[in-house]
Amino acid sequence: MKKPFWKPSEIDKRSAAFQPELAAARRKVSELDAGKAAALADSVAFGKWSAERSAASLEVDRLTGLIETYETDAEAARRADAEAAARRETAAARKAAADLANRIRTDGARIMTELLQLTQDCAKQSLAAKALNSRLPDGEVPVPAADILARDFGAEDRKDLRSRETTLWVVADDGRIVGDQASVNSADGVTGHLHVAGAGFRWKCVRRKFREVEFHPRTLPDWPGGLFQLMRLPRVDGLGYLFDGATMTPEAVADLDVAAVVAPRKKQRPTQIELVPVDPAWPPADVVGQADRNAGL
Structure with a gap:
């Protein structure tokens, strides 16, 4: 089957150029084989036929070997090209992974900081609205929490469509x-x-x-929960979580030191101690001799 995007190399072209010659040489061998019976009647004619048949057969062998050599070289070149392409692809994939890892550390840290700041702003506004609503004048509509206002569609009446x-x-x-x-x-x-x-x-x-x-049926207000309670942010510079709102109160989120939370952590490697004998062998010879003398006492 023809490869749609395959471009023949110079070796492939040389190999293909000899195919017509090989086909012609094989046809000549076939023609000579057809005349063998007539050549058998005369020794001189048979000798001439044998020489021509041998030369034609040798030409087929020569062209076949030449083409096989070209094809072997072409296959080796294709394998080398494929390996080089695979190495380039692998190198590009390693670079892409390194670039993405750098984005995680840089863009990721910025995004986490913005999300954490937004979460803290929501907690502060929610506490301020709660305090204001506790002393709200008569007739005033309560101040909503911003994160609830943004995520809750509120109640809706039935709406006929068709x-x-x-x-x-x-x-x-x-x-x-x-x-x-x-x-x-x-x-x-x-x-x-x-x-x-x-x-x-x-x-x-x-x-x-x-x-x-x-x-559309009538819907009722649905409490979506505080934004900070649903927020769980991973660290982008190591293991663990940067922020887990499920374990925090609105007051704690409002008082959060965002800069300290998102500050990069220094990598700390564990330290261990091992004791390695410096003597080439144990026990030393003088210790063994002293032990023998003590045993003879």
Whole structure:
């Protein structure tokens, strides 16, 4: 199958240039083989045929070997090109990873700082609104918390979108809508009956008009929770969390020292101590000799 984006190399072109010659040499061998029977009748003719046949066969072998050599060289060149491309791709991927890691440390730190500052501003405003609402004059609407105001859609009344008239099968006695409209048997499309499975009887059904209304239902206010309580920010310079609002109060968030929280942490490596004997062997010879003398006493 032809490769859509493959461009032949010079080696490939040289190999392809010898293909017509190889095909011609093989045809010549085939033609000579066809004349073998006629050459067998005369020794001189057979000798001439044998020489021509041998030369033609040698030419096929030469061209085949030459093309195989070119193809081997071309395959080696393609492998080298593929390896070089893979190395370039790997190097580009390493650089992209390093660039992204640098963005995490720089842009990430800036974004975390802005989010933490926004969270603190929300906590401060919420506390201020709470204090103000506690002494609100009569008739004044309470001051909302900004983060709640931003994230809560509030109550909404029902809103009709579109409507149409439709006719459905209902039970004639009480007007109940038949769940499976297709199961009603009717001869005239106006009256019909519905067999009740397992009950041994059937209901009389009639067609009834309805106004089908598509609408948005009425919604009630839904408390979304304090913004700081839902905020959990990871550190971008090491392990752990920069901020976990689920464990904090509004007062603690309002009093937070943002600069201290986002300050980069210095990397600290653990320190250990090991004892390595400096003697080449143990026990020393003088200690062994003294031990032997003490044992002989």
